[in-house]
Amino acid sequence: MREKSREQSLSDSRELDGSYDPLTDSIAEDGELSTVCYRPEGVEQLLQQTKFTRRELQILYRGFKNECPNGVVDEGTFKYIYAQFFPQGDSSTYAHFLFEAFDSRKSGMVSFEDFVTGMSIILRGSVTEKLNWAFNLYDLNKDGFITKEEMTDIMRSIYDMMGTCTYPCMQKDAPKEHVENFFQKMDKNNDGVVTIEEFLESCQKDENIMQSMHLFDNVI
Template identity: 30%
Template sequence: MNRKKLQKLTDTLTKSCKHFNKFEVNCLITLFYNLVGDVAERPGVVIGLDRNAFRNILHVTFGMTDDMIMDRVFRGFDKDNDGCVNVSEWIHGLSLFLRGTLEEKMKYCFEVFDLNGDGFISKEEMFHMLKNSLLKQPSEEDPDEGIKDLVEITLKKMDQDHDGKLSFADYENAVREETLLLEAFGPCLPDPKSQMEFEAQVFKDPNDFNDM
């Protein structure tokens, strides 16, 4: 990408992006094109990180291991659902992912956890996510029973209108009272350590990122 184009893209994305300054946007654009590699030069090819490349970043850089959650995070970034994260989705996604306000993070996490997109987190969805994220204990008991109990405890704590599922209002109220509940159904945001390492590295020299 030539300098003029890069500058224009940086200006445009800096204007529309709340949490990064111009230098940071520029670093993240550079990193994006480093990660995408040579694809950029071929005409008619959508330039972006496909699901596997993106999941690899989540896994290697941010320590995520849960396949289902990583898929949901990918969908959260891929706003136009075209199967890859383009440069604009990358910048806007990371803006929230790394530095979003509590409001932004609540909306994002809720969307990640609302697997079928109906505006509620149902018991089935909770069970599905908790089953994935909990370590299997080698015990005699049926592990599903323990997860069912956990779902009930979580509902008791978070389901304020007692309708057996979580609306965004239920979730928001619960998180405002107890911030740890933000990622109640699985880690879908970077932990502070990997966030700091990522930012320290990329906002120093994005070209060195692959050496991490």
């Protein structure tokens, strides 16, 4: 029974990366397959759990496997990959927060399932799903509240990531001002924390935030 499950998992991973054609039951020769030590549970399951098509999952899996040949990514590798997109600044702290948001199982590793589930929400999720994902990112200790300290840490990490190559140049007190503006808008009862209800209500009333929620629709 276990061997059958292992064979099905291998078949699913080959279907994902495009080296397996389920219609002809043929397998392309691919030296990469020998390096993969972790494979997704199943294509059909991912089709049900995400809003990607089979072809889109294949594209995402190939890209993921090219960067992470063993099938999972640890935080160090995640930071290294993310740093390539922001060479002008220090993205390590923001990448740490982002890694924790993707690592929903708190395993210290991000699997393809973790990655593609998160990307499905970011790219194809409803506005409410996207906002819930963003709230989880900002809620660093995952206690259901965003504090000024947490938002300050997030904003500092973003400003560090953007670096000095911005115009106009960012002022040192910019993160603090951003946090104050955030809480003035979001903290409806002035208790010093922002709940998910306050976050959703405020964001859904903000035209700029709502427009930004659709920036990545239908990417890939």
